[in-house]
Amino acid sequence: xxxxxxxxxxxxxxxxxxxxxxxxxxxxxxxxxxxxxxxxxxxxxxxxxxxxxxxxxxxxxxxxxxxxxxxxxxxxxxxxxxxxxxxxxxxxxxxxxxxxxxxxxxxxxxxxxxx
Amino acid sequence: xxxxxxxxxxxxxxxxxxxxxxxxxxxxxxxxxxxxxxxxxxxxxxxxxxxxxxxxxxxxxxxxxxxxxxxxxxxxxxxxxxxxxxxxxxxxxxxxxxxxxxxxxxxxxxxxxxxx
Numbered sequence: 001x002x003x004x005x006x007x008x009x010x011x012x013x014x015x016x017x018x019x020x021x022x023x024x025x026x027x028x029x030x031x032x033x034x035x036x037x038x039x040x041x042x043x044x045x046x047x048x049x050x051x052x053x054x055x056x057x058x059x060x061x062x063x064x065x066x067x068x069x070x071x072x073x074x075x076x077x078x079x080x081x082x083x084x085x086x087x088x089x090x091x092x093x094x095x096x097x098x099x100x101x102x103x104x105x106x107x108x109x110x111x112x113x114x115x
Numbered sequence: 116x117x118x119x120x121x122x123x124x125x126x127x128x129x130x131x132x133x134x135x136x137x138x139x140x141x142x143x144x145x146x147x148x149x150x151x152x153x154x155x156x157x158x159x160x161x162x163x164x165x166x167x168x169x170x171x172x173x174x175x176x177x178x179x180x181x182x183x184x185x186x187x188x189x190x191x192x193x194x195x196x197x198x199x200x201x202x203x204x205x206x207x208x209x210x211x212x213x214x215x216x217x218x219x220x221x222x223x224x225x226x227x228x229x230x231x
Contacts, residue, residue: 042206042221043160056218088158098217099210101148101167106160 003027004107006091012113015081021110023074023091031055031097032074033104034066035090043090049074050097081114088112118142119209121222128197129230135182136192136225138207148210149190150219151181155203163205166190194227202229 004025013019023032031050035043048056049068057066063085065077074091088109095102118141128134140149151163166174166181174181182191194201207222 042208042224043219045218048217090158090160092160098212099148100212103162103165104150104210104219105162106152109158109160111158 004091004093004105006089006107006110008110009108010111010113012115013078013081014115015083017081018077018079020078021076021089021091021112023076023107024072025093025105025107026072027093027095027105028071029093029095029105030071031094031099032068033092033094034074034076035092035106037088037090037109039087047076048097055097078112081112083114086112086114119207119220119222121207121225123225124223125226125228127228127230128194128201130199131196133193133195134197134227136194136205136207136227138190138192138222140188140190140207140209142188142209142211144211146212148212149181149183150208150210151179151190151192152206152208153201153203154206154224160206164192197229199229199231202227 007022034046037043046060047066052068063080067075090109091107092104094104120139147168149166153161164174164176164179166183173183178195180193204224206224208219
């Protein structure tokens with residue numbers, strides 16, 4: 001069983017809605033990640049938080065807004081999304097960032113559909 | 116640039132038989148880590164096995180083993196005694212401690228189907 005928990009599992013939202021994806025881990029990890037995965041493609045990195053500070057933003061549009069309230073929680077706030085943003089959003093964590101010699105664990109993902 | 120290549124888009128294996136999923140990588144950094152993940156249709160990305168570039172022995176985790184051939188830059192995943200539940204997409208990934216700034220570089224994946 002994964003120790004990275006994501007909610008909701010499925011989300012359908014309109015282009016004018018504001019919603020959030022949530023991620024939680026209780027492994028004591030200090031690095032947390034958001035990935036986006038389109039159908040039949042590998043995951044692509046969006047954001048990395050290390051010690052609750054944003055370390056990497058892979059030029060993600062501002063309609064995606066990450067937040068790390070504490071070392072166990074990671075949110076992704078969604079606003080004014082486009083249908084092409086429909087994808088599987090994966091949260092991950094590792095002991096440290098960069099994850100030198102340690103494993104990056106992923107959650108179950110949140111399936112997002114923008115209508 | 117760092118790169119991961121998985122040349123098998125799809126594979127079939129008979130239940131209870133062993134299967135090898137290919138992965139080759141390209142990096143100029145001597146320090147790197149190699150990962151294999153399993154992704155069922157449900158979407159969860161499940162960690163299977165890890166191999167560090169300085170590890171002397173091939174990694175093993177239960178029915179999974181990693182055939183690490185450093186000179187050939189290959190890191191093939193071997194699944195022994197395949198089970199129906201092994202049907203999934205499998206991703207090889209590399210963490211290059213120098214060039215990728217801590218980002219996992221994924222291959223395109225191999226879809227494994229286990230036949231009863």
